[in-house]
Amino acid sequence: MGDKKELELQFKKHGYDDYKWIAPEHIVVSQWVRMKCMFGCSSFNNNASCPPNVPSVEECMLFFREYSDVVVFHFKRSFKNPDERHKWTKKVNLGLLELEREVFLSGYQKAFLLFMDTCNLCGSCTGLKSECKNQSSSRPTPEALAVDVFSTVRKYGYQIEVLNKYEQEMNRYAFLLIQ
Ligand code: SF4
Numbered sequence: 001m002g003d004k005k006e007l008e009l010q011f012k013k014h015g016y017d018d019y020k021w022i023a024p025e026h027i028v029v030s031q032w033v034r035m036k037c038m039f040g041c042s043s044f045n046n047n048a049s050c051p052p053n054v055p056s057v058e059e060c061m062l063f064f065r066e067y068s069d070v071v072v073f074h075f076k077r078s079f080k081n082p083d084e085r086h087k088w089t090k091k092v093n094l095g096l097l098e099l100e101r102e103v104f105l106s107g108y109q110k111a112f113l114l115f116m117d118t119c120n121l122c123g124s125c126t127g128l129k130s131e132c133k134n135q136s137s138s139r140p141t142p143e144a145l146a147v148d149v150f151s152t153v154r155k156y157g158y159q160i161e162v163l164n165k166y167e168q169e170m171n172r173y174a175f176l177l178i179q
Helices: 004-013 031-038 057-065 082-105 149-154
Strands: 019-022 069-077 112-114 170-178
Touching (some): 004 069, 004 082, 031 057, 069 082, 069 149, 082 112, 149 170
Antiparallel strands (some): 112 170
């Protein structure tokens, strides 16, 4: 691993100041997360970056083991209107993609971003990986890779709760895998 201080300067330059370095072995990957995608989430089969367009849970576990460092970025907001939320998450995800590219170009060839919300870069998603309209920029969320975000971020003192009203403040997390 190179210089974390240099990477933190890049994070700062992009305006990110709420993040934590976490150990990849502390990322909790669980079969129940995939089950929740398959049963109860409207993105299943409808988003090209979500299951079933992603690796198996076992492959996801192996993938995380290939990294030495992970940064979790925290974002919190509340909205009355779902459309406002989607505009915000698209903007945040696009900003994170710029950071991922910069980290990659500074020598971290394995840099890989997990979006803080389901990929919504296009007006409507094809639902099929082979037909994704933006292959180079689409990324999965941590949840799509079977990460139990609740258990993982709580290990580091971050807040996350099940919400039961749309207007409640959301705590959302993006992961940047680095090596
Ligand atoms: S880039 Fe577009 S088509 Fe591809 S996963 Fe994202 S929203 Fe869907």
